[in-house]
Amino acid sequence: xxxxxxxxxxxxxxxxxxxxxxxxxxxxxxxxxxxxxxxxxxxxxxxxxxxxxxxxxxxxxxxxxxxxxxxxxxxxxxxxxxxxxxxxxxxxxxxxxxxxxxxxxxxxxxxxxxxxxxxxxxxxxxxxxxxxxxxxxxxxxxxxxxx
Numbered sequence: 001x002x003x004x005x006x007x008x009x010x011x012x013x014x015x016x017x018x019x020x021x022x023x024x025x026x027x028x029x030x031x032x033x034x035x036x037x038x039x040x041x042x043x044x045x046x047x048x049x050x051x052x053x054x055x056x057x058x059x060x061x062x063x064x065x066x067x068x069x070x071x072x073x074x075x076x077x078x079x080x081x082x083x084x085x086x087x088x089x090x091x092x093x094x095x096x097x098x099x100x101x102x103x104x105x106x107x108x109x110x111x112x113x114x115x116x117x118x119x120x121x122x123x124x125x126x127x128x129x130x131x132x133x134x135x136x137x138x139x140x141x142x143x144x145x146x147x
Contacts, residue, residue, distance in 0.1 A: 001069040003140060008064045009051065016056045016139060018068050056139040065143035074135060081125065086118030093117070 006020035054068040093114025097107045129135055 001071055001140065002075060003067050003069045004052075005065065005067050005143065006052070008060050008062055008066055011060060011062060012053075014055060014057075015053055015136075016060055016066070018052050018054050018066060018139075020050050020052060020068075052137055054137040054139050055133060058139060058142055060139070060142060067140045067143060068137045069140040070137045082122055085122055086115050089114040089118030089121070 004020050006018040008016045009019045010017035052068060054066075056066075060066065090111045091114070094107050094111035097110035102110065
């Protein structure tokens with residue numbers, strides 16, 4: 001499970017909204033001293049806050065620190081769907097246009113059309129499965145507050 005810590009900002013029935021802090025890994029890079037991205041990270045420009053809705057069976061309150069998690073296989077399958085499906089549609093449409101004897105401009109147009117079709121398929125699939133509890137992040141544990 002891939003885990004991320006955060007703070008509860010809102011509570012719903014069976015779920016919580018968690019604010020996470022995304023940090024860059026530039027501070028651990030060996031080229032940090034000569035890199036503009038490392039300087040931006042030191043200045044705090046590379047940090048963003050994100051809101052995530054996570055399913056939760058614990059009794060939590062706003063301000064509680066928690067750890068949320070997502071299964072690794074969901075991340076891999078989602079990445080393959082988002083990146084590979086549009087590319088596969090692009091190549092399939094371009095190869096089909098070429099096999100039908102189309103010229104280069106038509107092959108390029110078919111490729112762009114295939115890419116758009118792949119993107120629409122990804123959107124359709126993500127909207128269809130967005131509310132599935134099996135695909136949602138979950139609260140793994142609550143963290144104890146330091147005194």
